[in-house]
Amino acid sequence: MSQPGTVALTVEHDGSVQAIAFTPDSTRFASGGGGTLVRVRTVGVGAPLDVPGQGFVTGIDFSPDGTAFAVADLEQVLLRSGSTGQAVWQGPVDPGNSVNTVRFVRDGTVVAATDTLVAVLEGATGATRRRIPVDTPQIAGVDLSRDGTRIALAIDERHGGDHRFAGSARVLTLATGAELGRLTPDNAVFAVAFSPDASLVLCCSADDTVRMFEAEGGSQLWPAEDETDEDTTAPNCLAFDPKGRWTVVGGADGFARVLEAETGVERGRAPKLDPGAPDSQFGAVTHVAFAPNGKVAASASIDNVVRVFNLDGKEHYTVGTDEVLALGFSPDGRWLGVGCTDRALVIDNGELGHG
Structure with a gap:
């Protein structure tokens, strides 16, 4: 096993890499974005697979059995064979609007989202179920x-003809589209994350707040109404620990903070630097992720550094990169995938993500 932080795989692209995905068994890695190809590589020894794209790939996800992968590319979702790359089905979700997200559900159903629509698609045919x-x-x-x-x-309601500084975090049931809960901060909401049992939702907003609320009913659990976190500046990305105890939040102040899920109390932060120190050279955090074991997290920031750190914020390793546009651990925690401006990287996480 190589040293943690070693780049195990570099995948060159002719454009920015905005979407990455690992197979469920963590043996293959897909990447795509602004270039003309979506590339699938084995982490180790294996034949490469390249499939054409329109240059607007914003999402990739492998099927639960790993035999196929879905791609969001401009207005279309395409399901492709994992062995040949051939399209099984393809089609627009919301004609005239780009697809921004594509995800598989455990039963093989595909969920896709545009700016204004969520679509539930049959995994086998691509037919719209809802x-x-x-x-x-x-x-x-x-x-x-x-x-x-x-x-x-x-x-985020800061767009369109009814422009206003407002937003909300909402929970819907996919079976009917019914709204289960809603939280409304004082400005746009940037990101949301479910707890493992989907009973809680974490969100961050342009009003400089991070909030935890109940998925059913939308009751805010923390912070209390008379409490504010004056240390957090423009939180914009977040993740829930897969075991449900911790969350990690990245902000424009350059820190990734580990917060206790039950209370919102800070456990640690990375990097462990004083923002006022003259030798501090780090920028806004743009991406965060938790390893499957919940013991380490990763962050990427505009200082072009990927950091992997423990719950107290102690860094295990750092890797210099180009601008990071996508970040995520493999399902087994062994690998950390990174999408950059003209390449994708798979970083060896060693034993850090296991256990």
């Missing part, structure tokens, strides 16, 4: 519950 319109200008972020029954939406 269309769930959203009555606001933009869906800024999406998360699916583990069991595939609920979807959380981050809504």
